[in-house]
Structures are given as C-alpha cells and as structure tokens.
Amino acid sequence: MTDTTSSPLPLLIVDDDATFARVLSRALSSRGFEVIAASGIEEARLLARRHQPRYCVLDLKLGEENGLRLIPELHAMVPDMRILLLTGYASIATAVEAIKRGAHDYLAKPVDADAVVRALLDGDGPAPADDDLPDAPEAPLALRRLEWEHIQRVLTECDGNISETARRLGMHRRTLQRKLSKHPVRERPDGQN
Structure with a gap:
C-alpha cells in the first residue's frame, strides 16, 4: 500500500x-x-x-x-x-x-x-x-571582481542582451563574451584576492 x-x-x-x-x-x-x-x-x-x-x-x-x-x-x-x-x-x-x-x-x-x-x-x-537583500561584503573587492560585478549589473539591466551590454560598457561584443565565458573571480577565504 x-x-x-x-x-x-x-x-x-x-x-x-x-x-x-x-x-x-x-x-x-x-x-x-x-x-x-x-x-x-x-x-x-x-x-x-x-x-x-x-x-x-x-x-x-x-x-x-x-x-x-x-x-x-x-x-x-x-x-x-x-x-x-x-x-x-x-x-x-x-x-x-x-x-x-x-x-x-x-x-x-x-x-x-x-x-x-x-x-x-x-x-x-x-x-x-x-x-x-544581501549586504555588500565588508572587505573591499579585488579590481577583477569589481569588474565582474559591474558587467553582471549592466548585463542584468540589458535583460541579458550581449550586444547592448557591450555597447554600454564601451567594449567589443567578442571581448564581453570572452569575459562572460570565464568563471567569476573567486574570493579567498581570508577576504584577500
């Protein structure tokens, strides 16, 4: 049963x-x-x-x-x-x-x-x-991580449109696609990168 x-x-x-x-x-x-x-x-x-x-x-x-x-x-x-x-x-x-x-x-x-x-x-x-909503981290982020965060924010504002995101960021579409294909910069456990 x-x-x-x-x-x-x-x-x-x-x-x-x-x-x-x-x-x-x-x-x-x-x-x-x-x-x-x-x-x-x-x-x-x-x-x-x-x-x-x-x-x-x-x-x-x-x-x-x-x-x-x-x-x-x-x-x-x-x-x-x-x-x-x-x-x-x-x-x-x-x-x-x-x-x-x-x-x-x-x-x-x-x-x-x-x-x-x-x-x-x-x-x-x-x-x-x-x-x-999640708070921003207390330790300052590394420059590469800040770039990653900024790209993600603009990509979100553009509803995932790669061409529009690249235009707003002032970079070539292929450059943006290359950056997006990489994994995000990981934070070290001690907060340093």
Whole structure:
C-alpha cells in the first residue's frame, strides 16, 4: 500500500545543461519532488501553464537567454511558486536583481541537491523585503571582481542582451563574451584576492 498522505511536490527545473538537469531531477525525485524539466524559456512557459508547479529551479543562463526575465512570468502563471535561481556566474548584482524580480533564493553552482531542497522548502513564505537583500561584503573587492560585478549589473539591466551590454560598457561584443565565458573571480577565504 502506498502512502497518500505525502503527495509529491511539483517542481519545474529550467536548465539548458541536459546532464545537470538529469542528475538534479533524479536527486530531487528521490527527495519527494515530482520533477518536470525544460531546457529553454518557451518550454518552461508551456510546462508551467500545463502543470502549475509549486517550485522552480531556474538557471540564470539559458543559451542566449537570461533566466531572470522568466521569473515575473512564472509568478504571473503560478503566483505562489517558489523560485530558486542557480548560476555558475554568481555576483551580488545578479543576486539582488533575482530577489527583486521575485526569486525566493539564489545559489551558485556547483550545488548539491540537499542545498536545493533547503532553499526551496526553508521559510516557505513571501519573498524577502528590500532591506533583507544581501549586504555588500565588508572587505573591499579585488579590481577583477569589481569588474565582474559591474558587467553582471549592466548585463542584468540589458535583460541579458550581449550586444547592448557591450555597447554600454564601451567594449567589443567578442571581448564581453570572452569575459562572460570565464568563471567569476573567486574570493579567498581570508577576504584577500
């Protein structure tokens, strides 16, 4: 006999990395979620309308698209959806923008399934107010890290449009793409770079 008291939790994963999405889907399914997966924005819209998932794990970079743009649309379709934004391109500016657009949490890749579950289920309430947004670090950031943060902020303001971002930053599009393809500058544990 199956236990019907704990029904699966509907969850939408939106990530264009098929291997990552498959591994995360399997891990979250084993933790009680009923997982549906989309590899792009159009497919995510369709699945969200059809299945009305309560939870969403959304990647920031979906090919040439920016996952931030999808957050308000998902909330319009499913107002109480909890959205967790994942990215390999973590920056303070992106985290702040994700929260402002309605994401409930933000995690940098690589991330394990337990951290995803905690972020989705902890504090299952409204999104934080503006004064609950992440604070800037106390130690000054290295110049390369500041450049990375600035690029991410401008990219967010341009809704992920690489050409417009390059124009605003006064750099060639290929130079910007090269900078974006690199991983962000990591902070040393002691706060020095």
